[in-house]
Amino acid sequence: MSFDVVNPGILTLLEDSGRIGFQHLGITTGGPMDEHAFYWANRLLNNPPGTNQLEITFGQLQLNVNAATCIAITGADLSARINDKPVRSWCSYAVKKGDTIEFGTPKQGLRAYLAVKGGFECEEKLGSVATVKREKIGGLNGNGEPLKQGDVLRFTPHVNVIDQRAPKWTIPHYDAPLELGVMPAYQNASFSHDEQMTFFTSAYEVSQNIDRMGYRLSGAPIKSRLDGIISEGIAFGAIQIPNDGQPIVLMKDRQTIGGYPKIGCLSSLGAGQLSQRSPGQSVSFSPMDVADAEVERRLFNRVIFG
Structure with missing residues (x-):
């Protein structure tokens, strides 16, 4: 009634849909970097959408199966x-x-998701099992640690075969050119027209400095008229512009407040697509209306949640 972890891989985390309602206490949401792939893994098994599963970054995970069940694999080709x-x-x-x-090494994308029918059995911390290493919360043992060799992932056996495949139109191509919509927000007005044009007409490269907290990009620098701001709450996908002018896209394990000017924000689905890009890949941006982002999300939710 379990998987034995023979090799934990480079970084394998237990994630559910996130720890909601505690940012006012300085506790971030965590959760899956790529919501599209995460929710589709549960849909393929007819699990409730937020059921916990494994987020496998860069691969190398090896599990031994101790009981019959069904799994689903989505996201990156590892x-x-x-x-x-x-x-x-x-x-x-x-x-x-x-x-x-x-799982071996990445062929396309960075993060794969492995779901099991019914989810894994582990204790929630503040209503979630989402692993946030920096905050030492969540995960298999509640201490924010990634999986390690010898861990045991318990589940309820399932003998009925589930044989499903995601429709072809839902499967992203993680090596395709990536253009992401940016909703103007935060300190957008503090960036001059010329600075905004530079941002929206330039290609940026994913740097080596990426993790679950943020994606630092490199390219044409942009500047705000503000030297800094009073620290404020920040959302998944917010685009910070620090003093060097190089954008940082804040991800699921971001700090809950920040003091750099922000030119705008990606949608959660857009940020998920960015999370599958490797260092050296290119990304560009275009203006996006909040209403368009809402429509995109509603269509996605209709498919996933019914």
Whole structure:
């Protein structure tokens, strides 16, 4: 009734839909970097949308199966194999006692998601199992640590086969050119027309400095008329512009407040697409109306939540 962790991989975290309602206490939401892939993994298994699963960054995870169940794999192509046989992402699979599940190195994208029917059994902290290492909260043992060798992931066995595949139109291509919509917000008015034009007409490169807190981009610098601001609450996808003019997109494990001017904010689905890009890949931005972002999300929610 469990998976044994033989190799935890580079970074494998237990995540659910996030820790909601505690940012006023300085506790960030956490949760899946790529919500699109996360929610589709649960949908393929007919799990409740927020059911916990594994977020596998850069691969190398190896699990031994101790009981029959069904799994779903979505997100990045990390060369997944079951019993040393290559398997496709965005599909569900039946596994049984004695099977092995392994991930290799990335072929496309950075983060894969592995869901199990019914989710993994672990204790919630502040209403969630989302792992936030910086805050030492969540995860298998509640202390914010990633999976480690020897961990045991318990679940309720499931013998009925679930054989589903995500529709082709839902599957992103993580090597395709990425243009993301930016909603004007925060200190947008403090950036001159010329600075905004520079931002929206330039291509930025994903730097080596990326993690679950933020994605630092490199490219044409932009400047705000403000030297700084009073620290304020910040959302997933907010785009900070520090003194060097290089944008930083704030991600799921971001700090809850920040004092740099922000030119705008990505939608949660847009930020999820960025989270699948590797250092060296290119991203560009275009203006986006809040209403367009709302429509995009409502259409997504209609598919996922019904």
